[in-house]
Amino acid sequence: MKFGKRLKQQIEETLPAWRDKFLSYKELKKLVRLISSAESPEFGKADAGAEFMYLLNNEIDKFNAFFMEQEEDFIIRHKELQQRIKRVIDTWGPGGTKPSEAEYKDEMAKVRKDMVDFHGEMVLLVNYSNINYTGLAKILKKYDKRTGGLLRLPFIQKVLQQPFFVTDLVSKLVKECENTIDQVFPVEVEAEIVKEQREAITVAGKGIFRNTVAALLSMQEIRRGSSTFGHFSLPPLDLPDSDLIHSFQLNSPITTV
């Protein structure tokens, strides 16, 4: 139940709009248990398998729909941000139509914040994709284990081709975003100061940042090593700077209505 718990945590902490878009892992697990224990003649293994597949397909549809919609939004927003930056530079920048350092700084700060949040949201979508995939893989493994079925392998192959799993485009946007940020907001050498400030940093609120930290921590936990480690298990997470991540103490989630 470790994964299930982690997933639940992530769902609780995720952006409200995303809450119901995740894998219904618990339900599916219950189903697997029911299937394995209630093998009545009327409801043969093939039937159970079909039912199960049906549900999984539904879940996948759900993921795909949500993912592609978000992706579309991201494409639009990405372009808009780029244009917005240009506009700000052209208007209030040094060589702009109405240069004003104050305005420029002000607007740029806003843009920067928006960009960073945008970046975070995209990364969270990739995380969404990944955690759902992981859940699917796990539930399939459970199914096969419990019922002796051979559902997993072919099914997972198909999953790999699903739009929600093919996160290339979003990753590309993420990288482009990073590049833009690095270019427009060059990082000054603040390494020293940063290290000093890396004491317990409380991350409150339900913002993007909090979500990302939660996701990272989750991932680390999930991959810490499992009792059923096997051929198809992922190795423990290799997080350099994991102390950084751990220095973020997450406040208890603020329950949102």
Next chain:
Amino acid sequence: MKARPALSIQISGASNMGVSEGLSSSLPAISTPLEDTYRKLPGTQQISAKRELMGRPLVRATYSSSNSGVVGHIFSSSSGFSSDLHYSSSSPHEKHSRNAPFISQAPTNGAASPLLQSSNRMMPQSMMSSQYYKENSGSWCTDPGFPDFPISTPVQSCQVESTNCSGIMTSEDLCKSNEWQEWAEQLITDDDALASDWNELLVVDNVMDMEPKVAKPCTSTTLSEQKPQVHQRPPSLSVASRSVVNSSSSANNAPAKPRMRWTPELHEAFVEAVNQLGGSERATPKGVLKIMKVEGLTIYHVKSHLQKYRTARYRPESSEGSLERKSTSTEDLSSLDLKAGMGITEALRLQMEVQKRLHEQLEIQRNLQLRIEEQGRYLQMMFEKQKSGLDKLKASPSSSENPQELPAKGEPEASQTNHVNSGTDTANVKSTLERSSEEMGGEQEAPKTTETGVSKSSSPPSKRPRIE
């Protein structure tokens, strides 16, 4: 998942499964006759049919109530697992129709699930718009006031009559007046749809995308708003949705739910077209569609995309995301402040760092997962070849020749997979398998060399789970 209303689930033949407990569907019992009809529908996508099943009893029950009432009822009750909806309607007997398409109803379900899951969201609206497409047969119109669930009767008859798109097409026209048509749309499946790439399909729920974010409760007024739009739908829609707007292809049977995957290039073309027409406010979907001249792009795709585009442009502050952002932005600020009193800049930098880290790890994880599955595929293949080789061995007297072919076949596969490269050079199939599985076992730190055991004894496939 929240509690569900105590609508009894009845799946013929599956009632003893007790699944209902686990999944407490919010749908009422499915009537058997529906199932039968359902089963007969050749090209029908399970989901749609299932929806029907579920929808009908529900509709009947609430027929007298107003639409909004029904809707409200549905929504509040379906606060759970969307699969419940489908699940309860499915029956073991239907497996044949269900198993086929992997993605099957794809968008349909995708669009439908939100509906079920959130009672206060746009769902209904999305559903409406998504229904847009799926024109239903004329017979659908006979049952007005379908709440969220796929219209059962009309769809049913429609589909029973003809599963080819032409039949559906005409019926679509007839149904235009049906306010709940949208729901029905999801059920429609063209023949063509079977062949088309579901990726191209676009769930028009995007159209109402912005609104939902305001958490508008679904009301009949909203529903009626959708109505007029439905009329626009050109009969040729589903045909158009066929062409691949996006390169990826997967098994796809849900024609009515064209879900399109936008790309930056496509978006560029879109922006170009919009600018040509004088800006996002002035541009019309039709005009944009015309200028873009992209095959497979439908007016619905453009419409929803345009809506998103407009919102993104004219609400730059909150456009970075749904309205939740507004409420969280203050929290963000406070969280920034809390970051050990760092300046905003520093806080942002830190945020970026964490985000980058997460992204990096996700990519690594994804690659690992891909490789793992690749390996699994390889193992499977090797196993099958081994098996077929052994069968041949048993069959033919000159057994020495056969094993030789297999290593050769195995090699190309092996070269594709990093891990197993080292273990597949031998000529003898058996030793090849043994060695490769041993090496893989070693590398993977998993002593699962059952492959060896398998190859030795040619044990039945049921032993395979161990390898997984």
